Amino acid sequence: MADPKFFTNAGPFSLQQIAECAGCALPSGASPDHMISDVAPLDQADSAALSFLDNVKYKVQFQETEAGACFVTKGMADFAPKATIALITDNPHKAYALAAQMFYPPIERLTQISDQAHISSSAKIGKGAYIEAGVHIGDHVQIGQNCIIEANTVIRENVQIGEYARIGSSATISHAIIGAYVRIYPGVRIGQDGFGFAIDPAGHVKVPQLGRVIIEDHVEIGANTCIDRGAGPDTLIGQGTWIDNLVQIGHNVKIGKGCVIVAQVGIAGSTALEDYVVAAGQVGIAGHLTIGTGAKIAAQSGVTRDIPAGEEHMGYPSMPIKQFLRQHVTLKSLINKGKNT
Amino acid sequence: MADPKFFTNAGPFSLQQIAECAGCALPSGASPDHMISDVAPLDQADSAALSFLDNVKYKVQFQETEAGACFVTKGMADFAPKATIALITDNPHKAYALAAQMFYPPIERLTQISDQAHISSSAKIGKGAYIEAGVHIGDHVQIGQNCIIEANTVIRENVQIGEYARIGSSATISHAIIGAYVRIYPGVRIGQDGFGFAIDPAGHVKVPQLGRVIIEDHVEIGANTCIDRGAGPDTLIGQGTWIDNLVQIGHNVKIGKGCVIVAQVGIAGSTALEDYVVAAGQVGIAGHLTIGTGAKIAAQSGVTRDIPAGEEHMGYPSMPIKQFLRQHVTLKSLINKGKNT
Amino acid sequence: MADPKFFTNAGPFSLQQIAECAGCALPSGASPDHMISDVAPLDQADSAALSFLDNVKYKVQFQETEAGACFVTKGMADFAPKATIALITDNPHKAYALAAQMFYPPIERLTQISDQAHISSSAKIGKGAYIEAGVHIGDHVQIGQNCIIEANTVIRENVQIGEYARIGSSATISHAIIGAYVRIYPGVRIGQDGFGFAIDPAGHVKVPQLGRVIIEDHVEIGANTCIDRGAGPDTLIGQGTWIDNLVQIGHNVKIGKGCVIVAQVGIAGSTALEDYVVAAGQVGIAGHLTIGTGAKIAAQSGVTRDIPAGEEHMGYPSMPIKQFLRQHVTLKSLINKGKNT
Structure with a gap:
């Protein structure tokens, strides 16, 4: 009840x-x-x-x-x-x-824009918006109709957000184009600089991060998750993808439609996930890889190579799940042999 | 000094x-x-x-x-x-x-409620409260005596917080009943929707998350940690449990008394930890498991099965620690044999 | 483009x-x-x-x-x-x-201190500062010249920040001395209590955390990263070190110059990284260890022992990378043998 x-x-x-x-x-x-x-x-x-x-x-x-x-x-x-x-x-x-x-339909919020929100005069706010106190909306931001933006969230200049988006408290969004019906949870960070620099003992040299974050419709992004903007290409989250809490998505990552990215997953820069990929909790995926459509990655796996469409992988480094289980059984039998001799 | x-x-x-x-x-x-x-x-x-x-x-x-x-x-x-x-x-x-x-006794804060906090007229604030500017307190919230609520934290409608609780800056709390002497660090997210949906290629379908988060007395919750509310049952954190930074606790998780959950641990939905469990850093625990009283889980382990009370486990997938160490030794000796032949 | x-x-x-x-x-x-x-x-x-x-x-x-x-x-x-x-x-x-x-030079912000920031009258703000609405600056804080402090960030009493520092939105900083040209991303938590307590079935007993966080010049700290203050000694981040998003740095950790700490790494209390160490994504490093100058740690490794200067380690528990790869090959050949017999 x-x-x-x-x-x-x-x-x-x-x-x-x-x-x-x-x-x-x-x-x-x-x-x-x-x-x-x-x-x-x-x-x-x-x-x-x-x-x-x-x-x-x-x-x-x-x-x-x-x-x-x-x-x-x-x-x-x-x-x-x-x-x-x-x-x-x-x-x-x-x-x-x-x-x-x-x-239990979603809670409706009455149309209301707090006079204690900080909204640039050049921002365009759609009809039916609900914006709480402490929100910052920068110059030339466009917010679609019927959006909800909760307290203390910061949306920086020129960001676009589609209709019926819901953005939780204390989030930060910059350099982003966000679709309709997107849900962003509290504490999410979108659009900050990717981790891009040239390593140099005399002092690492920042590479200006010149891409954006594109988030398609019906995406869900969990609390305190971070999505860096692209270095040159954009970072992209495809339609209907669900992302859990505390996930890290590096610059230039492309995620397809309908993917499921469970809590604390990390996806390194320039990796592409095709559609309907499932990455279970705490998976790490190295940079510059392609994970094929419908691939499934077991929790905590460390992915260091491309995964073909439809395959299930597990392990560190990850491998087809049958191979991982054989390895596990082999090890056990070796230990038992060791005990018997 | x-x-x-x-x-x-x-x-x-x-x-x-x-x-x-x-x-x-x-x-x-x-x-x-x-x-x-x-x-x-x-x-x-x-x-x-x-x-x-x-x-x-x-x-x-x-x-x-x-x-x-x-x-x-x-x-x-x-x-x-x-x-x-x-x-x-x-x-x-x-x-x-x-x-x-x-x-070095804890810093005392003089009783003071900022006139730049946003407090609903239906909220009940106990005596001796210290509430900073930028705090949002929703309708019908109840805050116990002598609580400290730091700047820019958001407490949504109907949440209850016990006496002497201390809540850091920029945290977000909804759908929660919180005990006395609880300490919540900056950036903590409590009570947002769990990661609950029915997978469907035509678009995943959200399952309304209808439970709460119950936090008993003397619990400590580290910075940027996320605790999702239950899907139907509640999510529960037992008395005197300490949780470190950047931890993920999924919906319906039950954690007993006096547990220690180190940084970056992830606990998937509907898993139960009994009392005095220790989960070291970056441990992942799959969903729908029971971890027995006093069990200890070594850092980075991936737990995929129930752990009996009092056992120490390690590995990926995790196993009794002695078995893990034997496996490790066996592997080493095999490699040495390989070198000799 | x-x-x-x-x-x-x-x-x-x-x-x-x-x-x-x-x-x-x-x-x-x-x-x-x-x-x-x-x-x-x-x-x-x-x-x-x-x-x-x-x-x-x-x-x-x-x-x-x-x-x-x-x-x-x-x-x-x-x-x-x-x-x-x-x-x-x-x-x-x-x-x-x-x-x-x-x-693409960094965006300049015109000097401006919002009259909706909450700045203690005893704080000293350098010339050329840009401070947005909703920022809190506590008593006796010192902010250097030409700093940028974005919306809703909280800087607590006595913190010192060097010139040309840039601090993103909704961050929290306490008990810290921060150098010049430091960049802190949105949602970063610096200076909260470390995870220090004496375990006791009758209720864990907090150990007052009496150190600080010292951050040297030209450090970069990614979104939602947490750096706890020391328990007695300070926590230290050396000059020119880059830290990615969602990283956990425990109390008393010392990080040298020019290190690279990739997303979701966790470093447990009292461990020291010498200069130019690279820890790839999701690495976990146990407490009280020393990682030598120029050591490299592969993604997801679990480090349980000191690493000598210049070595590359990988695995769980981590070992020299050559040993890890030999182990991997040995396992594969054993499985193949098993299939053939």
């Missing part, structure tokens, strides 16, 4: 409304008018709540749940308790996401 | 006062009225200063120290220079900590 | 001016008065642009470039296209850096 101090429930909704929202059919026998009042995890849901099972690890919780209804795959539906209506879908997590968005 | 520009020394104190504060006995022959004027590291201490030896690595510095008095374990006391009074204790580091707190 | 919305080109300049600025000779036959209007990457440069080739990986781009002139090493000059003037230098990257600085 979401704490009503922090979350406002737009429900209840009928099973019919939920099935339509989630794009799944109602099971035979279920009443379309059966009302569901909330969403909840399996172990907290009661008979008025909707839940989901996505991870086999939680099968026992599913078998014991008191949820009134639950999104599950066809293969797991038979394990549902009698009192739980199984809503069958290929993607229970997505179905739940859509239904939960219906119950 | 601490720089008096930055630190105010409340001393001198007598050996008697120091021994009482640290909970140790005076050695026979030492005068209780002997005055000590400061604390200092072994290699900087003079005859009026108190120091400590906690790490055998610094034994030589101990033998050469000019400190007037020094906390040591019984086993090391005999190596003290003649002019140094050895104050014997089982835990020299703790004894020093207590004595140093007596010499 | 740098986007003129974000960058102002001070050119064109003649080949003569460029060669003088970069410290290289003009090739025979090249006209000193030949004008160059911009700098650009190899694959974007046109006949009026200057580029450089520094990484053999981009040899093909060099052979196909349309750049009017290009810095290259002697060995690569013969691969230049006919229409490209090869400017031969031992260090093309440095030559390019110097020329690019001539084309």
Whole structure:
């Protein structure tokens, strides 16, 4: 049960409304008018709540749940308790996401521009903007319609931001062109100088960083993440890519569409990720590499070579995951041999 | 000698006062009225200063120290220079900590609420609060007595903070219930959305994050660390846990009492750490795991399985530390064999 | 071509001016008065642009470039296209850096102190300072001439900052003495308490952190990086060292001159790096170690022992790089043997 101090429930909704929202059919026998009042995890849901099972690890919780209804795959539906209506879908997590968005739509902010924000007279602010106190908006900045910019964030000269973007507190944005529906979390740093200099014992010499950061629509960027601007080319984040907290993205990096970059990943300069790449937590990717479409990189791997499209890699340095696991097994058997002799 | 520009020394104190504060006995022959004027590291201490030896690595510095008095374990006391009074204790580091707190108590801030802070009229601020300019405090926030909230920090609607909490500059806190005596360092991000979405090539679908962050009493949270709120369950940090800088704590993570989480650790969603777990620097812990009470994880380890209580693990993927070291030795001997053949 | 919305080109300049600025000779036959209007990457440069080739990986781009002139090493000059003037230098990257600085000098800020900055009456601000709104400057702070301090940054009491320092937005600085020409990026945290406490099941006991952070001239510190102050000794960053984003530097760490610390590196307490050490991305260095002059540490390595001057190390735990590579090869051959039997 979401704490009503922090979350406002737009429900209840009928099973019919939920099935339509989630794009799944109602099971035979279920009443379309059966009302569901909330969403909840399996172990907290009661008979008025909707839940989901996505991870086999939680099968026992599913078998014991008191949820009134639950999104599950066809293969797991038979394990549902009698009192739980199984809503069958290929993607229970997505179905739940859509239904939960219906119950808990994003908070709306009333149009309001604080008179304690510092906004250049040459900036253009779209209709419906919500801008809090302490925000700085530089000369010639363009902010699209219906943006939310929270307290103490700094947007420097000539930056462009598309409509319906939401920018959290205490972020810093410069040298950037940002699309629509982008979400930037608190403390994000976008557009600062890349780490570019010529090494010299007499004193390293800065290379002026002359590119920008281009962020396409529907990108999400987690708290305290840093995205440096390009050195000459731009740094690019493709449409619909999700980036977690504390990620480092170096200058000239190109990230394709729909990628998933988990917390504390570091991507060195001039590396390209094609579309739908998944880099799990704390992965490091060296510079000047290409990671092919749909490649998956296991957590903490250190990538030092190109990865072909569709491959899964793991290790330090990273290798195809089957090779990594063979190596792991080989080592174990060697140690056992050592103990026996 | 601490720089008096930055630190105010409340001393001198007598050996008697120091021994009482640290909970140790005076050695026979030492005068209780002997005055000590400061604390200092072994290699900087003079005859009026108190120091400590906690790490055998610094034994030589101990033998050469000019400190007037020094906390040591019984086993090391005999190596003290003649002019140094050895104050014997089982835990020299703790004894020093207590004595140093007596010499350098935390800075007090006079009660003061800046008229350039942005405080909702519905917020409740306890007596004795110190709130600097540029701070934002949202609707219905509750701040306990004697809290310090430094410049440009943002506390969003309905957050609760216990008494004597200290919150550094430019932090952001939302969807959180925070205990007493909690210290939050500059740039910390608490309560933002977890990294929760259903993966979909047509565009990942956000899962509303409907939990909170619960932080119990006496927790310390280092600079620029991020703690996401729960997806449905809460994210929880147990009493007396210390978290270093740049740590990532995912949604639904439960951390027990008295844990130590060193810098740049990442803990993925829904993992539970029981009490007194130590995770050294840059450790990564995968999601949905349980790390047992008192487990210790060596720096940079990648944890992919549950760790039983009390075990020490290391490696990538992590394993019991003895197994890791055997693996390391086996590899070395194989390489040597290879060279010989 | 740098986007003129974000960058102002001070050119064109003649080949003569460029060669003088970069410290290289003009090739025979090249006209000193030949004008160059911009700098650009190899694959974007046109006949009026200057580029450089520094990484053999981009040899093909060099052979196909349309750049009017290009810095290259002697060995690569013969691969230049006919229409490209090869400017031969031992260090093309440095030559390019110097020329690019001539084309794109750092942005100047007009002297201006915002009346919405919060500046203590006891602070001393040098001539030519540029201080934006929302900045906090505490009692007795000293700021040198011609410093830039961007919006919402907090500088606490008694901090000293040398001339021509540039401090980005939303940074926090306390207990620090900072040299001239230092650049601090947005969100940097300097001078907070180190992670110092005595472990105790009844509640960890804080050790007062009584040192400072000393930052010498010409240091660069990347976005959201954290540098804790010393516990007793100071934390020290030597002259001309460059630190990237999201780096963690623990208390008492000493870093020498001209070091390069890449993104997401973590250096634990009391470790010393001598001069010109390079630590690549995500390296972790344990506490109380010494890393010798000119040592190089490969990305993601975990350093648990001292490294002698000039050595290259890699691995977890780290070892001389040759040993690491032999280990890697040995493992591969063992796996292949396993497959054959």
